[in-house]
Each structure stands twice: as structure tokens, then as C-alpha cells.
Amino acid sequence: MAQPPILMLQDIRLTFGGTTLLDGAELALGPQERLCLVGRNGSGKSTLLKIVAGLIEADSGRRFLQPGATIRYLGQEPDLSGFATVRDYVDDGLAPGDADHSGQILIEALGLTGEEDPARLSGGEARRAALARALAPEPDILLLDEPTNHLDLPAIEWLEATLKARRGALILISHDRRFLEALSNATVWLDRGTTRRLDRGFAHFEDWRDEVLAAEEKERSRLDQRIAHETEWLRYGVTARRKRNMGRLRALQNMRDERRNLRRSAGTVSMAATEASASGKRVIAAENVSKSFEGRPIVRDLSIEINRGDRLGIVGPNGAGKTTLINLLTGNLAPDEGKVRLGTQLEMVSLDQRRAALDPNETLWRTLTGGSGDTVMVGGTPRHVAGYLKDFLFLPEQARSPVSALSGGERGRLMLARAFARPSNLLVLDEPTNDLDLETLDLLAELVADYSGTVLLVSHDRDFLDRTVTSVLVAEGDGHWIEYAGGYTDMLAQRGARPGASEPKEEAKRTASPDKGKDKPARAETRRKLSFREKHDLETLPGKIETLESEIAKLQERLADPALFTKDPDGFHTATKALETKAAERDAAEERWLELEMLREELESAR
Structure with a gap:
């Protein structure tokens, strides 16, 4: 950290009910640093963030906040009680001198009017109101605990862009891997009561964590061998039989104490789905299905076929009707028009996002x-x-x-x-990632990806969708749903816009046809040639990508030097920033090349 910290925690210790939660935890935050706080559920991340915010006092330790620095905190369960409107709640968070209109601007940007009754808000609406309250004062330090909970994808991506544009410091707790990778430039790992710091973003955290744990395991193994050797001496050594060497005996006891104190990392979920016998090849067939509520179309003329082994992701803004669509496809809700046919030998297991079944x-x-x-x-x-x-x-x-x-x-x-x-051969998962820690999410993603049955998945987690589904069904507005092959990122490349945009591209509309296997005549508007700029980009982007990869490799090699930060902190931060910039340029170039390559193939096949 090149600049002096604006906030610092030193040797923080806290015990709850006789259990040590924090045992010497430390944290330092630079003026414009974006730090993510990671760790297992129950490790104390939210508690540590409350200590940073000054809401909880530690049993011991020191908290330093630069004089005059302002802090705003967003907890997992914001309290909106006692306010007549959302605007009143947001304005109450403004300090003297803050712009009066800033709160209303954010309220409207987040899809609210400000006149809503806080007591009647949904979880997503309450989260948006709390975000507006936290962001409006433009604090020096912003503390966000699971800010994407209950938000839909358009809101998550708006928040991501907004936080990137902020100049203040940020501490972020989130289970959304893509969100953390996009925003963080430093990582603090809270593990077994203590903290470890990595001066790089979350994208580099897991490799580093695995190295740390492997080193710990190696040290445990060496200690076990020394203990076994000394125990052997104690029992059978000639010297031991004649007289006790008390110094060596004390050393053995110290090693045993050290071994007991070298606590293992938190356990890992052992997760496996019980699979039933295979279902029929066709699992769900929907033909011209429509459903409306109070005159509002939720699903309009949808035809889709889901076969055994398909893993269908369903995405769209809150209120688009994702859960309603799931109920239609699984036969739990009758359509107004059209029909849904379920396959044979289906054994379905559902996971409700509201945990209502508990x-x-x-x-x-x-x-x-x-x-x-x-x-x-x-x-x-x-x-x-x-x-x-x-x-x-x-x-x-x-x-x-x-x-x-x-x-x-x-x-x-x-x-x-x-x-x-x-036992199941059809998994219906409605927001299964809510509140799960990153390690459990990894295991769940592997389970879903390896599941031999069929999966219907509703999720706002972009990384989870990319790792699990074979196609994505997107709400396009006014009851229209369109299916795209691949994961979330593949959908964006085909669609060319984020979910919630009003007009999908024509090529995406063609992929939505229920007759996927039949050749369709090309539309007039696709019978065009690549423009000069498109041809130029298609030819030059591979070279640009290769150059960027080379520059990234050199930066990574430089940052791999463990002494770089100590010798040249400014150079370390410059290289880190350059690496982030080059990686973003490479990703954008790859996405542009993929989009153009798909367009070229489509135009050639339409001739």
C-alpha cells in the first residue's frame, strides 16, 4: 500500500459465548483501495466489517480511522423501519453539506421512485433503497456486506459499474465471484480468527490460498514426523531408560502443544446428489405457452423442448416471472394457453429460494x-x-x-x-447460491455440472451460470423469452446486450425458434457483408490478443517476485494496475473477436 492507510485494525480479538471468533485479526485500507474480505460462512467476516464501521467494539485491539474520514455501511439486513417513504430513509443518511438531490438520483437509477412505503418493499427493493442510502453521501470509505443479495442481473451490473467509477475506498464482502473479480484490487482472507493479506484482487486469491494451505499441511507433516521420532526415543532410547533427559522431554511436550494449536482449516462440504434411474429422453415439451396475471403477460407464446441431460439457466430482472416460468414448465401451474407435456419416469427435487419448505x-x-x-x-x-x-x-x-x-x-x-x-433425475434450483460461501458454491457448481439428469436453474450469479448450464433462457420483456446456447457469457456474445434490454438482436430471435433442428431462411437484414471496420478488426484482433497475452505474462512474472512490494511499492502498484488494464483489454478484444467470428460464420451460412 503506497499511501498511508485511511483506516486500520490491529490485533483485534473478540469472543462470543466462550468461542473465539477473532484472534489477532488485522486490516489496513488505503484511500482509494478496493479490498474484498473473504472467508467461510461463520468465520466472522460480517462481525469484522461491523468493527470497521464502529458498530461493534472488540474485546481488545486498536481501530484507527483517519480524522475527518466518512464511512457508510450496508449490512445484510438493512432496517428501513420508522420511515414514511424510501426518500425519507435515503435522505436520513445524508450529512450536512451533502447534495440534497444525490439521494433521489440514485433512487431513480436503482428503479425506485422514492415514494414507496418501506414496509411494503420486497427484498430486492429494500436492498436497492439501502444501496442508495449508502452511496448518496459519497463517503471516503464504503463498507458493503453482500450487496448483490436479492438484486437481479441488471442491478448487479449497474452497481458494479457504479462502484468502479467511485474514487473512495471500498471493503466488500460478497459470494458473487464475478463481482469480486471485477472490483477488488486487494484481498484479506479471514481464516480461523486471523487475517492474511494479498495485495492483488480476488482473481488471484484461490491459487494463493491453496499455496498457503499446502504449506501448512507440509509443516504439519514435518511436525508429526518429529513428534513420532521423539516419542520413539522417549519410549525406547537407551538414555531414556537410564535417566530422563528433561530438556528433550519438555521439547517433545512443546511440539505436541504446537501440533494441537496448529488448527486445521475449516472443513469442506461433502456434497453429492442421489440420482434416480434415467428419465425418458424428452423431459419437458412446452408448445405455445402463455400466462398472464391481471392483464400483464408473464409468458407469451413460448415453445421449448428440454431433453434429458440439458441444464437450462433462466435469467431476467426481478419481477420478470422466472419462478412462474419454472412452475409452468414443471406442471405446478396451468398455462392460460398452450400446453406443457412432461416426460416419463421423472423424479423431481426442488430447491426453493425462500427456504419456505423449512x-x-x-x-x-x-x-x-x-x-x-x-x-x-x-x-x-x-x-x-x-x-x-x-x-x-x-x-x-x-x-x-x-x-x-x-x-x-x-x-x-x-x-x-x-x-x-x-433420488432425482430432474433438479429444479431457484436461486440456490443465496448466502452460500465461495467454497460451497464451487462444490455445488461441480455437482450440477456433473449431474447426469436434467437441471432447471434460476440464478443471478454469472459465474455459476457459466460453469453449469448448457443453455440460457432470457426474459426479453412483455412476456417474451428467448433461448441461447451456452452459458451467460455465451448468451451476451450472441445477444449483444444485457438482460432487460428491450430489443434483442434478430439473430438471437432465430435461435429462439422451437424448431431448432430445422434450417430457416435467412432474414433480409442479415444478408449483408462485413463492413470494412469489422473485417479489419477480425483480421487484426488475434495479433492484438497475442501481444496483450505477452505483456500480461511479463507483468505476472514481475509481480511473482515476492520482494517487489518491499523493494518498490510504487512499482508494485503500477504493475498491478497495468495488469488489470491489460487483462481487461484482452478480455474485450476476445469478446469482440468472438462476436465478429460468429457473425462471419452466420453471414456465410445464410448465402
Whole structure:
């Protein structure tokens, strides 16, 4: 960090109910730094952020805030009670001297009017109002705890662009991998009560974390070998039999204490879906399906065929009707027009985004067993409920606790545990990533990608969609839905606009045809040639990409020097910024080349 920190935490310690949550945690934030705070669910990230905000006082340690610096904090559950309108709530967060109109500008940018009653807001609307309140004063330090929760993709991408344009400092907690990669330039890892810092963005975090854990495991192995050697001496050594060497004995005891104190990292979820026998080849066939509510079209004349093994992602703004569409496709809701035919031998398991299927007064034990016995059938094999809960990182003492005592992330894991214990060949996942930590998200993505059955997935997580689905169904407005091959990024390349735009490209409309396998006559507007600029870009972009890759490799090699930051902090930050810029230029060039290459192939096939 080239400039003096605007905020600093030193040796922060905090204990809750006899359990040490923070044990010497530290954090430093530069004036324009964008820092992401990462760690497992329950590791204390939100608590540490509240200490940064001054909302919680640590048991010990030091908090320094540069005099005059302003802070705004967005928690996971903002409290809007006591305000007549959203505008009143947002304006209440302004300080003397702040522009009165800034709050209203942000309110409207986030899709609200300001006249809404806070008591009647949905989760997404409440989150937008809280964002407007946090951003309006343009604070020196902005603290955001899971800001993308309940937001749809257009809002997430608006927020991403807005935060990129800010000049102030930022500390961010999020489970949205793409969001973290786009915004962060430094990472703090909170693990087992302590913090480690990486002076690079989240895109580099996981490789670094794995190196740290591998080094820890290697050190544990060496310590185990030394303990075994000294124990052997203690039991059988000639000197030990004749007289005790008390110095060596004390050294052995110290090594054992060190081994006990070298705590292992948090456990990993053991996740596997119980798969039923294969369904029929055709899983869902919808023909000219339409559905409206109070005159508003939710689905208009949709025809789609979903076959065994397809993994369909469904995306669109909040209120577009994604959950309604899921209910139509699975037969839980009758269409106004058209028909939906379900295939044979279907065994469906659903995961509800609202966790409505969980009884808050029921224990985890009874939630999984249904109140009978102490075993859970998983893949046809009985598992003791305590052991199965352990696979999903629940402690034995939590088994008899009520669901109401669980955090949002823990409820998500419980829903997954219950869903995956049941045999299925059709998984219906409605926002399954809510509140899950990054490691659990990785495992869930692998499970979905490897699932041999069929998947219907509603998600606002761009990275999760890219890693799991084979096609994306997008809400285009006025009840129209269009299917695109590939993941979220592939959809953008084909569509040329973000979800929520009013007019899709004509080539995307053709891919929406229910007769995907039939050749269609080319439309008149596609019978054109590549422009001179398009031809030039198509020919020169590969060379530009190659040059950028070479420059990126040189920057990465320079930054790989562990002594660079100590010797030349300004040079380190310059190289880091240059690496981010070059990587962004390369990504944009690759996306442009892919778009032009697809256009060229389409024009040639239309001749």
C-alpha cells in the first residue's frame, strides 16, 4: 500500500459465548483501495466489517480511522423501519453539506421512485433503497456486506459499474465471484480468527490460498514426523531408560502443544446428489405457452423442448416471472394457453429460494428424518443423521437445534442436504447460491455440472451460470423469452446486450425458434457483408490478443517476485494496475473477436 492507510485494525480479538471468533485479526485500507474480505460462512467476516464501521467494539485491539474520514455501511439486513417513504430513509443518511438531490438520483437509477412505503418493499427493493442510502453521501470509505443479495442481473451490473467509477475506498464482502473479480484490487482472507493479506484482487486469491494451505499441511507433516521420532526415543532410547533427559522431554511436550494449536482449516462440504434411474429422453415439451396475471403477460407464446441431460439457466430482472416460468414448465401451474407435456419416469427435487419448505420450529434432525428414526436414506444407503449433517459442516450439537437458529448460509446448506438425499433425475434450483460461501458454491457448481439428469436453474450469479448450464433462457420483456446456447457469457456474445434490454438482436430471435433442428431462411437484414471496420478488426484482433497475452505474462512474472512490494511499492502498484488494464483489454478484444467470428460464420451460412 503506497499511501498511508485511511483506516486500520490491529490485533483485534473478540469472543462470543466462550468461542473465539477473532484472534489477532488485522486490516489496513488505503484511500482509494478496493479490498474484498473473504472467508467461510461463520468465520466472522460480517462481525469484522461491523468493527470497521464502529458498530461493534472488540474485546481488545486498536481501530484507527483517519480524522475527518466518512464511512457508510450496508449490512445484510438493512432496517428501513420508522420511515414514511424510501426518500425519507435515503435522505436520513445524508450529512450536512451533502447534495440534497444525490439521494433521489440514485433512487431513480436503482428503479425506485422514492415514494414507496418501506414496509411494503420486497427484498430486492429494500436492498436497492439501502444501496442508495449508502452511496448518496459519497463517503471516503464504503463498507458493503453482500450487496448483490436479492438484486437481479441488471442491478448487479449497474452497481458494479457504479462502484468502479467511485474514487473512495471500498471493503466488500460478497459470494458473487464475478463481482469480486471485477472490483477488488486487494484481498484479506479471514481464516480461523486471523487475517492474511494479498495485495492483488480476488482473481488471484484461490491459487494463493491453496499455496498457503499446502504449506501448512507440509509443516504439519514435518511436525508429526518429529513428534513420532521423539516419542520413539522417549519410549525406547537407551538414555531414556537410564535417566530422563528433561530438556528433550519438555521439547517433545512443546511440539505436541504446537501440533494441537496448529488448527486445521475449516472443513469442506461433502456434497453429492442421489440420482434416480434415467428419465425418458424428452423431459419437458412446452408448445405455445402463455400466462398472464391481471392483464400483464408473464409468458407469451413460448415453445421449448428440454431433453434429458440439458441444464437450462433462466435469467431476467426481478419481477420478470422466472419462478412462474419454472412452475409452468414443471406442471405446478396451468398455462392460460398452450400446453406443457412432461416426460416419463421423472423424479423431481426442488430447491426453493425462500427456504419456505423449512419449518423454523423443527430441529435439523427431524427436518432430515421426517421425525422417524435417526437415519437418512442417501442413495439407497442408510446414513446416521449426525454423520450426514457433518458432511454439510454442521456440528453435532446443532442436530437438535431449531432451524430458526441457523444463519442464511446454514439454511441453504440444510436445504441442499435434504434435497440431495432424495433420488432425482430432474433438479429444479431457484436461486440456490443465496448466502452460500465461495467454497460451497464451487462444490455445488461441480455437482450440477456433473449431474447426469436434467437441471432447471434460476440464478443471478454469472459465474455459476457459466460453469453449469448448457443453455440460457432470457426474459426479453412483455412476456417474451428467448433461448441461447451456452452459458451467460455465451448468451451476451450472441445477444449483444444485457438482460432487460428491450430489443434483442434478430439473430438471437432465430435461435429462439422451437424448431431448432430445422434450417430457416435467412432474414433480409442479415444478408449483408462485413463492413470494412469489422473485417479489419477480425483480421487484426488475434495479433492484438497475442501481444496483450505477452505483456500480461511479463507483468505476472514481475509481480511473482515476492520482494517487489518491499523493494518498490510504487512499482508494485503500477504493475498491478497495468495488469488489470491489460487483462481487461484482452478480455474485450476476445469478446469482440468472438462476436465478429460468429457473425462471419452466420453471414456465410445464410448465402
